[in-house]
Amino acid sequence: MTKILVVDDEPQILRALRVNLAARHxxxxxxxxxxxxxCQAAEWHPDLIILVALLVLAYAASVTDLAAAVFSCPTLAL
Structure with missing residues (x-):
């Protein structure tokens, strides 16, 4: 099963995306x-990271750099 990590600072969006992704297996x-x-990426090794939130740019850059360098994981920033 494909593992997707969704990053957002809005709990409602996180819940909606988690439910919709699970419904699609x-x-x-x-x-x-x-x-x-x-932390999640380091422990869980997702196949894809979706950055939805307008996070502090340092965090967004850190997540995309970590995903690319360590996990060879594509990252989609929205």
Whole structure:
């Protein structure tokens, strides 16, 4: 099953995306901030990271850099 990590600071959006991804047979995890996303990515090794939130740019850059360098994981920033 494809694992997707969704990062956003809005709980309603995280919940909606997690439910919709699960309904489409993806394994979804959520993180409400960049620091949590980095921990989740390191422990869970997602196949894709979706950055939805307008996070502090340093966090967004850190997550995309970590995903690309360590996990070879594509990251989609929305």
């Amino acid at each position: 993806y394994e979804a995890a959520v993180a409400a901030d960049g620091a949590t996303a980095l």
